[in-house]
Amino acid sequence: MFEALSTVIDKELCTGCGLCVEICPVQALSIRDGKAAVTGSFSLNCGHCMAVCPTEAIKVGALESTMSKFKTFAADDRWLSYGEYDTTQLAGLMGSRRSCRSFLDTPVDRRILEDLVKLGCTAPSATNCQMWTFTILPCRKDVEHLGRLIGDFYAKLNAMAEKSWLRSIMKLVGKPELDQYYKNYYEFVKQGMEQFRQTGRDPLFYGAPSVIVVACDQRASLPKEDAMLATQNMLLAAHSLGLGSCLIGMAVEAMKHEPSIRQSLHIPDTEAVYAIIALGYSRETYERQTGRKQAAIRFFETSS
Numbered sequence: 118m119f120e121a122l123s124t125v126i127d128k129e130l131c132t133g134c135g136l137c138v139e140i141c142p143v144q145a146l147s148i149r150d151g152k153a154a155v156t157g158s159f160s161l162n163c164g165h166c167m168a169v170c171p172t173e174a175i176k177v178g179a180l181e182s183t184m185s186k187f188k189t190f191a192a193d194d195r196w197l198s199y200g201e202y203d204t205t206q207l208a209g210l211m212g213s214r215r216s217c218r219s220f221l222d223t224p225v226d227r228r229i230l231e232d233l234v235k236l237g238c239t240a241p242s243a244t245n246c247q248m249w250t251f252t253i254l255p256c257r258k259d260v261e262h263l264g265r266l267i268g269d270f271y272a273k274l275n276a277m278a279e280k281s282w283l284r285s286i287m288k289l290v291g292k293p294e295l296d297q298y299y300k301n302y303y304e305f306v307k308q309g310m311e312q313f314r315q316t317g318r319d320p321l322f323y324g325a326p327s328v329i330v331v332a333c334d335q336r337a338s339l340p341k342e343d344a345m346l347a348t349q350n351m352l353l354a355a356h357s358l359g360l361g362s363c364l365i366g367m368a369v370e371a372m373k374h375e376p377s378i379r380q381s382l383h384i385p386d387t388e389a390v391y392a393i394i395a396l397g398y399s400r401e402t403y404e405r406q407t408g409r410k411q412a413a414i415r416f417f418e419t420s421s
């Protein structure tokens with residue numbers, strides 16, 4: 118998954134200090150005639166060399182400067198040293214983000230949605246391939262349409278799952294998934310659909326005015342991991358930008374089993390969808406953070 122080199126070194130500015138050579142994870146650079154030179158044949162295009170250079174002698178062409186330009190907040194592109202960021206603030210943001218299940222109708226400015234995606238892209242990706250894609254639905258009418266397609270999928274699934282003979286046959290032929298669905302989700306989905314019919318309350322996207330679908334090209338080495346890391350960045354950034362968010366795994370599952378839903382958003386067959394984020398201004402506010410269940414935390418060290 119390594120890429121062609123796009124590193125350019127300005128020989129006038131280069132002092133030959135060698136920091137770039139030392140930091141490069143794939144040994145693409147070396148010192149020739151007292152100056153840094155691109156001598157490898159492939160690169161991660163990660164930009165470590167560009168970031169470390171004291172004289173700004175290096176440019177990595179594959180890195181797009183507009184990806185670090187934001188329209189809705191002032192960015193500071195200075196590199197923060199280890200420990201320089203305020204951990205109290207960071208922990209407060211992490212602990213305050215909650216899944217939002219009631220959104221105001223207020224639409225979200227497209228520029229905020231675009232900035233969110235750019236912040237998502239600051240996540241690491243395996244071999245830095247960044248083959249993630251983001252399909253933004255900025256309008257409630259499109260979110261509603263997507264909700265209807267997904268609702269149709271679950272209506273069909275529930276109709277199948279309520280047939281006990283079908284669940285038994287499927288189990289007998291080594292496909293227990295329908296039975297598992299019946300046990301875990303059937304009732305919940307049925308209630309949601311009934312509530313929607315009676316009250317119009319959106320049980321899937323909770324009235325969110327916008328949605329971002331995070332997918333990744335299947336040629337990426339670890340597409341799911343990459344997509345989910347970008348997603349987590351976006352969830353945190355959304356809270357910071359004043360937005361509520363909720364991951365909608367039910368929608369991801371529907372797209373996995375019914376490709377026409379993905380295709381309806383013009384997401385190509387070469388990509389798989391890993392996260393669907395409902396986004397908007399939240400009706401919910403809280404008094405406090407609540408923390409988490411006890412995690413299994415282990416230290417492992419061999420006794421000396």
Ligand SMILES: Cc1cc2nc3c(=O)[nH]c(=O)nc-3n(C[C@H](O)[C@H](O)[C@H](O)COP(=O)(O)O)c2cc1C
Nearest residue numbers: 214215216217218321363364365366367368369392
């Ligand atoms: C992969 C994944 C899928 C999820 N899918 C849904 C979903 O379909 N509907 C929903 O209301 N919440 C969904 N959630 C939100 C979780 O229920 C929520 O993260 C969890 O209850 C913890 O609450 P918090 O996010 O407020 O901290 C999902 C979360 C994850 C990580």
